Amino acid sequence: MKLSEIKNILPTLDNVEFQLENGTFVPEHFHVTEVGVVTKHFIDCGGTIRNEQVVNFQLWNANDFEHRLKPTKLLNIIKLSEEKLGVEDAEIEVEYQSETIGKYDLDFNGKTFVLRNKTTACLAQDACGVPVQKQKANVGETQTSSCCPPNSGCC
Template sequence: MNISEMKQALTGLSAVNFRLPTGEQLPPHFHVTEVGLVSKHFIDCGGVERRETVANFQLWEAGDYDHRLAPQKFLHILNLSDRILGSEDLAIEVEYQQATIGKFGLTFDGTDFVLTAKQTACLAQDACGIPAAQQVALPQLQMAACTPGGGCC
């Protein structure tokens, strides 16, 4: 989801709700503590220089159980952040405190904003010599049993 999509979604809502990838709702008294611009300038393992820029939201909850962020207030915060984010329609990344700070993507299901799991990946698989047949998605790897001759050990 990008900034323009979020602004559009907020205009039609009566309440702002966020849901974790597990389906669990964030407590309704959450705060948006930051809206920022995060730029990453890096070199991948194949030696290619890359840049990535996202709009970053930090969600936080405190003991003020009566707090509710209205859609209009959130939209006002986003409009104030235009001077930081600029005019580019950036993708949104969300930080939320769990056992450690989690980073999530974001979608909207028509009612709730849904935090989506993010995965790491090798951006230069050909330079690393990773054959397509050996590329295993993380959920599959977690369930795979390592047996002699199975190629995983």
């Protein structure tokens, strides 16, 4: 989700709720402790230099159980980050503490914001020799498009 999308969604909500992909809700007394820009300048295993930039939200649970972040407050935090930091419209990455600090993509299901699990991948598969994954056949399935008919003995 891009920053412009969350800015369009927030005015339509009564409450700001975040939920992990597994269905667990971030406790409702969370704080957004940071909104910023994270820039990653790196070289992939194929030798390509890359730059990535995301808008980063950091969620934190404190022991002030009566705290509730309202949509207008989050909008004001976003607007302040745009004014003071020059935050531009980019994809949002959310940091949230579970066993360790996790990084999540952000989605919206019509009611709550969903923290989608991020995964790693090779960006230069053609350059670093990652084999193409072959499709596995289920044992017991007959091959109907084979050049050898079943029980012919040619294979």
